[in-house]
Amino acid sequence: DAGVIQSPRHEVTEMGQEVTLRCKPISGHDYLFWYRQTMMRGLELLIYFNNNVPIDDSGMPEDRFSAKMPNASFSTLKIQPSEPRDSAVYFCASSSAGPIASSYEQYFGPGTRLTVT
């Protein structure tokens, strides 16, 4: 398996522009997670899906952020409009098992480094 695939790997955009990050989870994984990693806050969960349905979006910072999972093999995280403080590395992860399973380990993608100028 190719693992979790994210695109683009790097994104540089100007403040006010729309940014769309993409993720393809590992085939057969029912859980998909979006994380943001910054120096100040470390790795924090933004939202996660189970069977394409958003389960917990309490980590989404504000209405400028939205995430969708139209099917089992694709998810997007959109920021509109983007701001310099959104600059971070955004990771997507997937898991085959749910939280109550002892094998609930997450497989992370390579991340997208976003820079908003």
Place this chain on the structure above:
Amino acid sequence: ILNVEQSPQSLHVQEGDSTNFTCSFPSSNFYALHWYRWETAKSPEALFVMTLNGDEKKKGRISATLNTKEGYSYLYIKGSQPEDSATYLCASLGNQGGKLIFGQGTELSVKP
């Protein structure tokens, strides 16, 4: 909100040294504790998932223990090698959802 804390923040050791670091987490509403290894320019990789008090897991030279009553886990590396250099993250999972709360990590540097 759960607070997961790791110490030390960074650690520099010589090749061959054994080392350990700590993850502290709230013991109430605990369900599981995860350890991840994160090499520079790569993505985090799962090391262990532990759920039971007294759990001890081992993978090669790396092992971890769990104390759910007092809310801590130790990660041990025996005979550190330069390739062990990475940031080691722990994450706690409460029993009220699937949300992992990550600590800030311990950055380990092993010098040859």
